[in-house]
Amino acid sequence: KNEVEQSPQNLTAQEGEFITINCSYSVGISALHWLQQHPGGGIVSLFMLSSGKKKHGRLIATINIQEKHSSLHITASHPRDSAVYICAAPYGGSQGNLIFGKGTKLSVKP
């Protein structure tokens, strides 16, 4: 069992829809990362959060440390949001290395 689980694996939405991607983890962590990977490989760090909620533009990330669960929301989705979204947790509680989920492939149709 992967220590970081994401759902759904694939997600297709219409432009303008509100999108939620979920991440559950079994390791004890102090913070969780949300990353975006476009075709071709480049990864962009979206958020690192340890409690509560963070917002950047149309992206919102929430985390509940006690429940070991985090969500990434995209409001008013757009085709350019199409990418793979990955959550990652630091292994062993330190920031030494990251354990990645398998990613959620999002496709937003115009």
Added chain:
Amino acid sequence: DAGVTQSPTHLIKTRGQQVTLRCSPKSGHDTVSWYQQALGQGPQFIFQYYEEEERQRGNFPDRFSGHQFPNYSSELNVNALLLGDSALYLCASSLGGLLAKNIQYFGAGTRLSVL
């Protein structure tokens, strides 16, 4: 201010050969982590370098080795290449070593194909 840069972008090798991948961290960062991402999978941690030493290592054989230079740039070396080593290799930089709570910045990756 350049972000994390990796070279080369693509590489084709044959089984048994050796390969060296390079990474320059984001300006001001002193810690470099390397990840292997197989097709359709999430990245897997290989190792992390801080202060020119390997500080943490994932579950990868000794064929995978690395180095960090005084300017904080890093190399990943893979010896005796296997077909299964074909993957995207990602480098990420951050500040402050193992206990840092700073975000990691990723490079675009090097796509290695082993034939």
